[in-house]
Amino acid sequence: MERKGFIGGSDCVKIMQGDWLDLWLVKTGRAEAEDLSDNIAVQLGIFTEKFNISWFERQHSCKLDWRQETFREEIGGVPLAGTVDAYWMEENAIVECKHTHAMNNMEHVIEYYMPQIQAYARLGKTAGVYVSALFGNNKWESAYVARNDDYFNSMWALVSDFWGYVTSDREPIGVSVPSISIDKIEVDKMVRRDASKDNAFVAAAHDYIENESAAKAFALAKDDLKNMVGDKEREVYCDLLTVKRAKNGSLRITTRRV
Numbered sequence: 496m497e498r499k500g501f502i503g504g505s506d507c508v509k510i511m512q513g514d515w516l517d518l519w520l521v522k523t524g525r526a527e528a529e530d531l532s533d534n535i536a537v538q539l540g541i542f543t544e545k546f547n548i549s550w551f552e553r554q555h556s557c558k559l560d561w562r563q564e565t566f567r568e569e570i571g572g573v574p575l576a577g578t579v580d581a582y583w584m585e586e587n588a589i590v591e592c593k594h595t596h597a598m599n600n601m602e603h604v605i606e607y608y609m610p611q612i613q614a615y616a617r618l619g620k621t622a623g624v625y626v627s628a629l630f631g632n633n634k635w636e637s638a639y640v641a642r643n644d645d646y647f648n649s650m651w652a653l654v655s656d657f658w659g660y661v662t663s664d665r666e667p668i669g670v671s672v673p674s675i676s677i678d679k680i681e682v683d684k685m686v687r688r689d690a691s692k693d694n695a696f697v698a699a700a701h702d703y704i705e706n707e708s709a710a711k712a713f714a715l716a717k718d719d720l721k722n723m724v725g726d727k728e729r730e731v732y733c734d735l736l737t738v739k740r741a742k743n744g745s746l747r748i749t750t751r752r753v
Contacts, residue, residue: 498528501574504611510657511610513672522661540594547592548581551627566618573658577618589615590625597631601638604628609677616642641681649675721746
């Protein structure tokens with residue numbers, strides 16, 4: 496597939512991951528794009544796309560349009576192009592299909608493909624993108640990712656920098672790509688919050704970590720003590736505590752005060 500002359504959604508992912516040199520070689524014609532015809536993961540995703548869309552329609556009781564529609568737009572002198580899998584007119588949202596391994600999860604899928612997701616939302620002029628993901632062969636999930644122009648603008652500044660290397664035919668050596676937070680991007684109408692500077696949250700987190708093992712040991716001991724009470728025993732005790740059976744049959748543990 497010809498990959499020169501524009502920036503695609505998958506290119507945005509590579510740029511944000513810092514994979515500039517390999518992509519630059521392709522965009523300047525010095526190297527061929529990777530042949531994915533024998534890549535089983537890619538080909539499986541293509542093969543299952545029709546089913547993925549049909550399953551999405553069934554689960555959401557909707558009808559999708561724009562199957563494999565290609566959009567193009569020049570933004571700040573950089574040509575952006577992308578082929579969307581489908582479009583949900585009633586929701587004004589693109590549907591992007593993914594097929595990943597069974598041990599993956601939706602959070603990781605969204606985080607990895609966020610540059611592509613936001614690029615397609617911009618291209619399609621939609622309010623957001625539904626990610627429709629197959630995990631292995633026995634799980635499917637969908638999630639709605641809202642369009643976020645702040646993220647796109649920050650990303651596009653980096654894409655524009657990369658494109659400058661392409662148009663000037665300068666090799667991108669030693670480029671450092673800053674990470675862009677996705678915390679404020681709504682996923683299913685909810686955001687994330689970094690509480691690293693919230694003293695109360697951090698203090699509670701320390702308490703949780705420090706007492707986690709003790710809490711697990713406590714829960715196991717509690718279960719063991721109750722399991723040791725026979726069906727016809729109303730109380731079992733020692734110098735440290737007592738386990739009493741209530742009239743309704745429930746067991747209650749009480750420490751013995753000395």
